[in-house]
Amino acid sequence: MKIEVKNLTKKYRDKYALDHLSFTLESNKIYGLLGRNGAGKTTFMEILTGQMLASSGEIIIDGENPFENQNITESICLIKEGNNFKRDLKVKHVIQMYSYFYPTWDAALAEKLLQTFKLNPKASIKTLSKGMESSLGIIVGLASQAPITIFDEPYIGMDAAARKVFYEVLLEEYEKRKRTIIFSTHLIDEASLLFEEVLIIQDGKLVLKEEAEELRTHTCAVSGSVEAVEAFIQDKEVIHQKKMAGMMTAYLFATEEEANAHGLHVEGIPVQELMIHLTDGKRSA
Amino acid sequence: MKNKLDETKPIYLQIKEQIEDSIINGSVDAHERVPSTNEFAAFYKINPATAAKGINELVDEGILFKRRGVGMFVTEQAKLQLLQNRKQSFYENYIQPLKREAKKLNIGVEDLMEMVNREDEDI
Numbered sequence: 001m002k003i004e005v006k007n008l009t010k011k012y013r014d015k016y017a018l019d020h021l022s023f024t025l026e027s028n029k030i031y032g033l034l035g036r037n038g039a040g041k042t043t044f045m046e047i048l049t050g051q052m053l054a055s056s057g058e059i060i061i062d063g064e065n066p067f068e069n070q071n072i073t074e075s076i077c078l079i080k081e082g083n084n085f086k087r088d089l090k091v092k093h094v095i096q097m098y099s100y101f102y103p104t105w106d107a108a109l110a111e112k113l114l115q116t117f118k119l120n121p122k123a124s125i126k127t128l129s130k131g132m133e134s135s136l137g138i139i140v141g142l143a144s145q146a147p148i149t150i151f152d153e154p155y156i157g158m159d160a161a162a163r164k165v166f167y168e169v170l171l172e173e174y175e176k177r178k179r180t181i182i183f184s185t186h187l188i189d190e191a192s193l194l195f196e197e198v199l200i201i202q203d204g205k206l207v208l209k210e211e212a213e214e215l216r217t218h219t220c221a222v223s224g225s226v227e228a229v230e231a232f233i234q235d236k237e238v239i240h241q242k243k244m245a246g247m248m249t250a251y252l253f254a255t256e257e258e259a260n261a262h263g264l265h266v267e268g269i270p271v272q273e274l275m276i277h278l279t280d281g282k283r284s285a
Numbered sequence: 286m287k288n289k290l291d292e293t294k295p296i297y298l299q300i301k302e303q304i305e306d307s308i309i310n311g312s313v314d315a316h317e318r319v320p321s322t323n324e325f326a327a328f329y330k331i332n333p334a335t336a337a338k339g340i341n342e343l344v345d346e347g348i349l350f351k352r353r354g355v356g357m358f359v360t361e362q363a364k365l366q367l368l369q370n371r372k373q374s375f376y377e378n379y380i381q382p383l384k385r386e387a388k389k390l391n392i393g394v395e396d397l398m399e400m401v402n403r404e405d406e407d408i
Binding site for chain 1 (some may be wrong): 289291292293295296297323326327329330331332333334335336385406
């Protein structure tokens with residue numbers, strides 16, 4: 001399903017949570033939605049899932065508006081970082097409820113994943129640890145098979161081993177049945193290889209939307225003498241720079257080959273660092 | 286097989302290089318099957334579209350061929366072709382950086398030649 005975001009704006013009193021956000025998400029890709037706390041990611045996801053109205057602008061999903069639109073809501077599954085389920089329900093009731101709601105629900109997968117994550121169907125939600133509750137969210141999100149599945153920091157309390165299982169299962173299911181997955185996380189180093197495209201939001205605005213492989217190809221950190229680095233970067237878009245003892249490092253949009261040809265020392269930039277520098281308030285545009 | 290990929294460099298190029306290396310060093314021969322997109326994706330936990338890009342480039346370059354429903358296989362001329370390509374890029378990938386570093390350290394051409402000609406036990 002195609003998601004078109006047009007001039008999407010959400011205002012709380014005189015503060016913009018989303019500030020004229022525009023972009024299009026194509027079907028069946030895994031998107032990484034990144035940004036610092038308070039950047040507007042959660043507001044965006046709430047409008048996308050039809051739980052909130054925009055102040056102005058709109059989101060169009062396959063030509064339709066998501067707000068209180070059942071066609072759309074049963075095609076989207078949002079798993080938040082917590083409080084996804086009522087406290088006094090049992091695990092099996094949660095599974096049952098979601099199976100009624102999503103026409104695409106895969107009961108066999110839900111069953112299998114309960115075993116993978118060692119969840120007892122008879123346990124009630126309030127007795128689950130934080131990590132187990134997160135596992136249940138992941139099971140519901142994956143088993144929904146919703147054409148648009150959104151994971152917003154879905155693994156609070158899950159240890160590294162359990163998160164690894166999540167990545168494995170996510171990829172396995174995605175390979176079997178392609179769908180749009182929007183994945184928002186602060187654990188960027190762990191998850192960045194899963195993304196086909198990366199979106200970075202800051203202060204309600206889109207800072208970057210690019211294929212992950214393009215980012216790896218067209219961004220790098222170059223180091224050398226201040227003179228040499230400044231000569232190289234003068235006509236390029238610089239993300240961040242630092243100097244020490246006559247040496248300089250610049251993070252910028254350039255290929256490794258270009259920088260090599262100038263005899264500079266070149267390194268790649270992890271997506272995590274790119275996000276940090278691109279959303280640095282002090283950065284001069 | 287590398288255990289981990291460098292997440293700061295294009296992933297499809299690393300997948301491509303790995304397949305190339307295993308053809309060059311003989312661990313996969315002509316007409317043998319190489320891992321599929323999904324196998325690479327599962328092994329490294331990477332986006333399948335990314336893995337597919339590396340494999341598809343090798344198909345376009347005539348290094349691999351697709352047998353529908355069976356998988357990806359190494360072509361007859363793959364090894365020869367890869368060796369030729371690698372020899373061509375040897376100068377810029379190895380000799381040029383070597384000369385640059387030598388210049389930085391004030392190592393002259395004679396010293397460099399002496400090092401190249403030195404008998405190393407392990408080579």
